Amino acid sequence: MNPVLHKIVETKHEEILQAKGRSLPARKVPIRPWESNLKTSSISVIAECKKGSPSSGVLRPNYDPVEIASIYESSGAGAISVLTDSKYFFGSLTDLASVAESVSIPVIRKDFIIDPLQIEEAYSYGASAILLIVRILTPKELSSLHSFAKNLGLAVLVETHNKEEVKIALGSGATTIGINTRDLDTFQIHKNLIEEIAQELDDSIIRVAESGISSFNDWQKYKGIVDSMLVGTYFMKSKDIAKDFRSLLSGI
Template sequence: MNPVLHKIVETKHEEILQGRGKSLPPRKIPVRPWESHLKTNSISVIAECKKGSPSSGILRPDYHPVEIASIYESSGAAAISVLTDSQYFFGSLSDLTSVAEAVEIPVIRKDFILDPLQIDEAYAFGASAILLIVRILSPKDLTSLHQHAKGLGLSVLVETHNKNEVKTALDSGATTIGINTRDLDTFEIHKNLIEDIASELDSSIIRVAESGIESYADWQKYKGIVDSMLVGTYFMKSKNIAKDFQSLLFGN
């Protein structure tokens, strides 16, 4: 685990300790179906709301997640990912709630989840799905957290970075597997990873391409290989999200 990722995980453990015993708000919206939105006749889009990241810094100084999410929904996004980490990605749980209440498509809490408390938070603040990252979890914890989320009726996107992690994800019961082309140890993008891994997954698995997607050519490249693409930085750098959303899907 590289120093940045290690520091993020340390911070998460501190946040979990601080959150123990705090009451959570009652959930206000229904849990929305995830699988039926992602698995369609084409490649669906999970569009991401994130102000910045450790590798890129501030991506969108004028960041209004509800406004962005509304554009995503009207543009045809199947689901919305909301970064809730505050220290490294400049997000919050209030962003999650605001977006979940503003749209009618499923919203996933994207964070570094290590403990059932964070899943309980995701549920309380309106998420319909959560992200679990194989790289930062033991197989036992991955399975336990996956079962905890399912027990609340939440869907789970399990993120992987190589074939060994995919096997671990499948063993945990994962039915939606993300293939992240950004190596969390080096932050480098390995685009061929999608083709190498997705083609070996059973068609019953929802396959999600993550990171480095920024053009119509990428969209075309992944047709027939994945079911969905998670796109964040491309949109966050856009001056016209609605226009660039259509360009991603249909070309210029």
């Protein structure tokens, strides 16, 4: 495991120990439909609220997740991803709750989830879905966490980075599979990975392209191959999110 990723996971273990025994708030919003919002006649967009990252630092100094989420929803996003990691991505569970309570489309908690407590938090703070990353879990852990989330009524996006991880994801019961072109060990982008993997997945699977998406050319390249694109950095660096959202889908 990459040293940065290893450090993040170690931090998660520490955070989970500190959070044990804390009471969680009552959920305030219904669980929003996931599949129908992502699997449409075109490529849907999972638009991300992300203040920064370990590799880029702060991406958006004037970060207002509720304002950003409102623009995403009005622009036609199928779902919204909210980074909740505080130490490395400058997010929070408060961000998650604020966004979930301000929009009517599903919101996914994006974090490094390794424990059922984090899934309970996601549910309590209004998420309709969670992210599970194959790279940081054993197959047994992945299956257990996937089942735990589904039993709470949450959808699960299982993130993969190669064909072997896709097999593990499918073995866990995953029905939404993310193909991340950014290798978590090297942080390099493998541009053809999505074409190589997505076309081998059954149409019953919701296929999500992740990382490195920044132009209408990407949308054209993935049309007919994936069901959805998760887009974060492109929007976070934008001076006019609504305009660049339209440009991503139309080239105008």
